[in-house]
Amino acid sequence: MSTPPFDTAAPRPRIWALSISRLRDLFFDISGEYVERADLRIVARGFEDAVHEIDAAGAGRPDVVIAGGSNGAYLKTRVSVPVVMIGPTGFDLMHALARARRDGSKVALVTHGDTPEEVRRFIAAYALDVTLASYQSAQDAESVVLDLRDRGIDVVVGPGLVTDLAASVGMGAVFLYSRASVRAGFDTALEVAQATRRETIRRQRLDNLLQHLRDGVVALDAQGRVEAMNQRLATVLGIDAANAVGRALLDLAPDLAGSLPDSDGDAFCTVRGASYVVHRGPLASSGAAAGTVLTFQESRAVERLDRTLRSRQRVQQFTARYRLDDMVGASDSMQRVRALVQRYARSDATVLILGESGTGKEMVAQSMHHLSARRDFAFVAMNCGAFPEALLESELFGYEEGAFTGARKGGKAGLIEVAHRGTLFLDEIGEMPLSLQSRLLRVLQEREVVRLGSTEPTRVDIRVVAATHRALTEGIEAGSFRADLYYRLNILSIALPPLRERPTDLLPLAVELLLQAAAREPRLAARLPDAAAAERVLAALAEPLRRYAWPGNVRELQNVIERIAVELAEMETETTAGLNVQAQAQAQTHAEADAETNASPNGATTQPLITRDMLRTIAPEIMEPHHARSKKTALTLRERSRHVEADEIRAALAAHDGDRDAACEALGISKTTLWRKLSAPR
Known part of the structure; x- marks a missing residue:
């Protein structure tokens, strides 16, 4: 009989040969053949004495026992180590x-x-x-x-x-026995010892793996008895993992009765006051008789993991580009806006940004996000007036697979879920359909969202910033906007002043916008290297730019500056020696009128690159007579008054940390007047 392979790197297996008869003499005769391959011990014990000897060995107990006849049969049923019986050939x-x-x-x-x-x-x-x-x-x-x-x-x-x-x-x-039969028994014992040792190592590795799992795990046989359990689950159940093997799980933890899954799948249960998701699966693929694996995952851990995964799945498009430093303007109204942005960034309360179209509402929202504790997570912006109602609902709330015809396989997370742990900016909130306002209200109240085609809510941790150019109070009166949603949105409020109410900011804004346009146009990079150069280009246009009402605010100003940048680039192409002949003639016409404006630091004058006549060509609306514009803006003074009053009230509220009584006392008005001024159409 061939001898089994011997692993010299592993410790020698411990083999005990037990006999109280002449079989012991054969053990001694051939023991020398196995000295190098086994830690062999011949023990003159049998039956009950042999059992006591093995149990008393503790950590030094044998890996395998060799015995013959009735002694071997007796030991097989009474010791936990493998017993190899000597059999005659x-x-x-x-x-x-x-x-x-x-x-x-x-x-x-x-x-x-x-x-x-x-x-x-x-x-x-x-x-x-x-x-x-x-x-x-x-x-x-x-x-x-x-x-x-x-x-x-x-x-x-x-x-x-x-x-x-x-x-x-x-x-x-x-x-009856010969040396050959005893030698065969020893060889078999070596094979059994090595197989047992490999199985022990495999079980130790498996147990080590189980112990390092974050979830509680237990393996059960077909009768529900514990085969293996990690310490995490033993701690949860309040039992000793070492003594759990071989016992029925429901005997160890009676509270689990009735709450475990009856078949493969998931179920929820409560263990010692904590909620767990319990998953049941087969221990092997050979059927139910192979046993069962149960994993216990704490619900709070699942929620934390879900939040982490969703936050890491943020794509590049959901980032905030603007910061507080990008907001140009040194007027008092802009200083108040900056102060409110910095103050509100420290809060998680919902903010409502009011302002005419083009005043920079999204820039304010992004600046607030950058200053907040949510800066490392998504900034998700959505224009509520840019989508049809059905599309807006699916984009905002998401949908499950098969929720409607054309739904993406696997479903899709809505923008509310994408904004998890970040900021959700809802622009033009006044344009949101009434049917969706109630769903948004629930998101704000419960901080959970239900996808289309689903009944299970998903928890979300978001800060909502809304913006509108409409008077939402008028929408409430007209029945197109829910009053309860308005009060939920209007917790903190920022009113952005229109460009016409901060004329001192107009030229710095124009200079900054021209520099940005020049950076995108290689032909202007050398001509406009800094703010001083840009200011000299726009010097002749300062007065008409200030006189214009700018109904489109900063966005309209940006459009005009883009036209100026295109004109400058064309002029640069036509000549590299300076201004073209036509431009020089036009410059000479207005030289005296613009001399003071365009004075250089050393007292000399410079020729403007863009003149008023050129501005009349590229932006005729700016050069319209004042009386023609005044007919279109008859309510400008009234609107300006409302804006100024509202800004003053909000500034007073901000200065007194939202204390309306203190703000009313400082302004000398009643609380009723304060509420009416804040709620009046703008």
Whole structure:
């Protein structure tokens, strides 16, 4: 028989050979062959004494035990280590019977347990005159031997216990085992030890893996008994993991009865006051009899992981580009806006930004996001008036797979979910359809969103900033805007002044916009290297720019500056030697009028690159007579008054930390007047 492969790097397996009969002599005879491959110990113990010896060994207990006959059968049922039984070969049997026939005329073959059928067939085939007998225990063996003696048997063939008994009562005895059978037992023991050790290492690795899982895990057999459990789940259940193996899980944790999944899938349960998601799956793929794996995941951990994943899935388009420094203007009204942005950035309360179209409402919202604790997460902007109602609903709230015809496979997260842990900016909130306003109100109140086609809400952590150019109070009166949504949005408020109310900011804004346009146009990069150069270009236009009402505010100013930048670029293309002839003539016409404006630091004058006549060509609306514009803006003074009053009231509220009584006292108005001024159409 070939010897098993031997791993020299691993520690030698511990093998104990136990016998209290002449089998022990064979153990000693061949033990030298295994000294290099096993830590072999021959122990003169049997039955109950052998059991005590193994149990007392503790950490030094054997990996495998070798024994024969009734001693081996006894140990198999009473020790937890593998037991290899020494078994006679066919050659052993023939050789022993031949020796017995030479020593006596009447021979008996005694085996432990029932006589093997192949032995019976062998004796019958060769017509051997052999008496067959068997025994179950040591006491039984003694009775069998005495009975055979009384029946006139001369020689007994059998294991060590039987032959020792036969010799003690004066009978001939032939030992059944040979060196070959004992050597085969030792080789088998080595194979078993190595297989057991590999299995132990595999189980240790599996157990180590289980212990490092963040979730609680338990493996159950087909009867619901614990095969393995990690310490995390044992801690949750309040039990000892080491003593749980082999016991029914529901006996260890009766509170789980009725809350575990009946089949593969998920269920919710409560363990010692904490909520868990329990997943059930098969332990192996061979069917239900293979057992079950249960994983316990704490609900709060699932929510934290969900929030983290959603925040990391933020794409580049959902970032804020503008910062507070990008807001140009040194007027008192802009200083108040900056102060409010910095103050409100420290809060998570909903903000309503009021202002005419083009006043920079989104820039204010992005600046507030950059200054807030949510700066590392998404800034999601959506124009509520830019989508049809059905599309707006799916984009904002998301949808599940199959929610409607054409729905994306797997569904889609809405912008509310995308903004998780960040800021959701809802521009033109006054344009939102009435049917969606109630859904948005629930998001603001409960901080959870339900996708189209779903019934399960998703928790979201967002800050909402809304903006409008409309008077929402008029929408409330007209029934197109919900009053409860207005009060939910108007917790903090910022009113942006129109460009016509801050004329001192107009030229710095124009200069900044011209520099931005020049940066996008390579032909102007050298001509406009800094703000001073841009200011000289626009110097002749300062007065008409200030006189214009700018109904489109900063956005309209940006459009005009873009036209000026295009004109400058064309002029630069036509000539590299300075201004073209036509421009020089136009410049000379207005030289005296613009001399003071265009004075250089050393007292000399410079020729303007863009003149008023050129401005009349590229932006005729700016050069309209004042009386023509005044007809179109008859309510400008009234509107200006409302804006100024509202700004003063909000500034007073901000200065008194929102204390309306203190603000009213400082302004000398009643709370009713304050509310009316703030709610009046702008």
